[in-house]
Amino acid sequence: MRRQRPEFRRQVRRRFSNVFWFWLTVCGLAVLMFIVLFSRESTKPRSRSVLSKSSYNHNKVIEGLNITAEMLNPDSITRQLNDQISLAKAFVVIAKESNNLQFAWELSAQIRNSQILLSNAALRRTPLTLQESETAVKDMALLLFQAQQLHYDSATMIMRLKARIQDLEEQTSSVMEKSNKYGQIAAEEVPKSLYCLGVRLTTEWFKHPDLHKKSQTQTQNSMKLIDNNLHHFCVFSDNILATSVVINSTASNSLNPNKLVFHLVTDEVNFHAMKAWFTMNTFRGVTIDVQKFEDFTWLNSSYVPVLKQLQDSETQNYYFSGNNDNGKTPIKFRNPKYLSMLNHLRFYIPEVFPSLKKLVFLDDDVVVQKDISGLFNIDLNGNVNGAVETCTETFHRYHKYLNYSHPLIRAHFDPDACGWAFGMNVFDLVEWRKRNVTGIYHYWQEKNVDRTLWKLGTLPPGLLTFYGLTEALDPTWHVLGLGYTNVDVGVIENGAVLHFNGNSKPWLKIGMEKYKHLWEKYVDYGHPMLERCNFH
Numbered sequence: 399m400r401r402q403r404p405e406f407r408r409q410v411r412r413r414f415s416n417v418f419w420f421w422l423t424v425c426g427l428a429v430l431m432f433i434v435l436f437s438r439e440s441t442k443p444r445s446r447s448v449l450s451k452s453s454y455n456h457n458k459v460i461e462g463l464n465i466t467a468e469m470l471n472p473d474s475i476t477r478q479l480n481d482q483i484s485l486a487k488a489f490v491v492i493a494k495e496s497n498n499l500q501f502a503w504e505l506s507a508q509i510r511n512s513q514i515l516l517s518n519a520a521l522r523r524t525p526l527t528l529q530e531s532e533t534a535v536k537d538m539a540l541l542l543f544q545a546q547q548l549h550y551d552s553a554t555m556i557m558r559l560k561a562r563i564q565d566l567e568e569q570t571s572s573v574m575e576k577s578n579k580y581g582q583i584a585a586e587e588v589p590k591s592l593y594c595l596g597v598r599l600t601t602e603w604f605k606h607p608d609l610h611k612k613s614q615t616q617t618q619n620s621m622k623l624i625d626n627n628l629h630h631f632c633v634f635s636d637n638i639l640a641t642s643v644v645i646n647s648t649a650s651n652s653l654n655p656n657k658l659v660f661h662l663v664t665d666e667v668n669f670h671a672m673k674a675w676f677t678m679n680t681f682r683g684v685t686i687d688v689q690k691f692e693d694f695t696w697l698n699s700s701y702v703p704v705l706k707q708l709q710d711s712e713t714q715n716y717y718f719s720g721n722n723d724n725g726k727t728p729i730k731f732r733n734p735k736y737l738s739m740l741n742h743l744r745f746y747i748p749e750v751f752p753s754l755k756k757l758v759f760l761d762d763d764v765v766v767q768k769d770i771s772g773l774f775n776i777d778l779n780g781n782v783n784g785a786v787e788t789c790t791e792t793f794h795r796y797h798k799y800l801n802y803s804h805p806l807i808r809a810h811f812d813p814d815a816c817g818w819a820f821g822m823n824v825f826d827l828v829e830w831r832k833r834n835v836t837g838i839y840h841y842w843q844e845k846n847v848d849r850t851l852w853k854l855g856t857l858p859p860g861l862l863t864f865y866g867l868t869e870a871l872d873p874t875w876h877v878l879g880l881g882y883t884n885v886d887v888g889v890i891e892n893g894a895v896l897h898f899n900g901n902s903k904p905w906l907k908i909g910m911e912k913y914k915h916l917w918e919k920y921v922d923y924g925h926p927m928l929e930r931c932n933f934h
Contacts, residue, residue, distance in 0.1 A: 475526040475535070476519065479512050482538045489545040495562070501548070508538050589906065594931035595638055599671035602678075613677045622659050622685045624753040629774050632661040632747065634740045635762035636668045638675050639905060639921065639933075645681050647920045648766040655682040657771070661751060662688045663743060675927075691739050696749055703843040704742045741856055744820065745839040745863065748827045755828050760895070761821040763881065763903055765917050768894040773824050773875065781869040782835055784824035786876040789816035799858040801851055811865060818868055820857055822876040822895040829867075839863040880913045890916070
């Protein structure tokens with residue numbers, strides 16, 4: 399059988415292909431129409447539910463906001479009047495500042511007229527009509543147009559308000575500066591009652607020679623002062639009552655007060671008053687010794703940089719006058735107490751107490767509310783200083799206290815190193831002497847003769863001196879901030895030593911009232927000396 403011609407075979411295939419694609423297209427259209435019809439039927443009820451749900455939510459919002467239909471009306475007279483009143487109130491402020499009191503009065507009067515219309519409409523619960531409000535709307539519009547002609551437009555308003563804000567900020571800054579200044583002065587002043595106590599105690603000391611004999615006998619017979627098996631504390635202060643509270647609170651909360659030895663160092667002015675007070679009063683068997691720093695023969699300007707600085711006229715002018723930099727330095731940096739030897743004596747503890755091996759340093763503005771004998775059992779791991787760190791906030795790190803623009807500071811100290819607090823510190827005096835810590839202090843104090851490394855207080859040189867020599871203690875040992883900020887009640891309850899650091903000392907009128915009771919409960923206001931000096 400012969401094969402068909404190629405032309406014939408190609409025609410058959412073409413016909414079959416056309417038929418196939420025709421029926422495929424018809425089926426596809428049918429399926430598409432079915433899908434469209436089905437989707438329409440299925441979406442009709444859903445769209446109704448969505449619309450009804452949206453309408454329900456819309457109604458709930460309107461109900462929650464107490465919006466009326468009249469307020470939603472684009473032609474609402476009420477909304478127009480409210481907008482005019484808001485704008486007019488702003489123009490009243492600008493007019494008063496421009497001393498255009500007549501125009502301000504006219505605006506205020508028209509504001510009252512419009513508000514009366516709105517109040518009446520609200521009382522009768524019917525919308526305002528154009529007829530009753532037309533006059534008020536036109537009168538207000540005329541006044542607003544006049545305000546624009548007087549250049550009370552938005553741009554002028556913004557500029558005036560900015561100027562007003564700047565003026566208020568300057569006033570606030572001035573008030574804050576004065577507040578800080580007067581607060582600092584109040585903190586530095588000695589209350590009359592404290593002054594009276596010092597004078598009366600000094601008089602008692604010289605009037606009653608038996609007090610001298612009693613004091614001398616106590617000192618001569620007490621081997622406790624050099625017994626390293628006991629718990630030794632030191633306080634450097636010229637405040638008799640504050641020091642008394644430190645000792646009384648420590649003794650009151652001690653499980654074994656007979657083991658406590660307090661070493662007090664004061665100045666010549668308060669020495670006899672201190673001796674009289676602590677000879678006349680007892681504190682549950684606590685041993686107390688009082689010295690004055692003027693008796694330390696090693697404490698001279700050739701050895702102590704601070705004494706050398708005190709003799710410098712420029713330093714004296716800086717701290718005691720404050721007129722050499724046009725007031726650029728804040729007053730807190732100029733407090734003369736920062737050059738007081740009682741403040742810097744903490745860096746000479748091994749020289750003050752040459753026989754002691756371990757000692758707890760306490761500031762005179764602390765209250766002890768738990769037994770703190772456990773401090774003497776803490777292992778300092780070869781460090782010299784045991785202290786509570788204060789770097790829970792970034793502003794208590796080294797860069798807060800030191801001048802890191804100075805190459806000497808930048809080269810030796812990590813700016814993010816954790817700061818710590820003076821006020822309750824455990825000192826290993828054996829390690830102190832071995833590492834010559836006082837010599838380190840002298841080095842940095844002499845480098846800062848021009849006050850370029852730091853400006854304020856004893857903490858910055860302390861951070862430099864004890865850098866790498868400080869052991870972090872549990873924060874509950876030392877709670878800070880009761881003299882300047884709010885402290886959590888739970889933190890206070892768990893704290894062993896509460897520190898009233900800041901200007902608001904508890905013995906001052908500016909002390910924080912909510913914390914005063916923590917200090918005052920260790921003051922015997924019934925004591926004859928305190929009654930005579932009007933302590934209450």
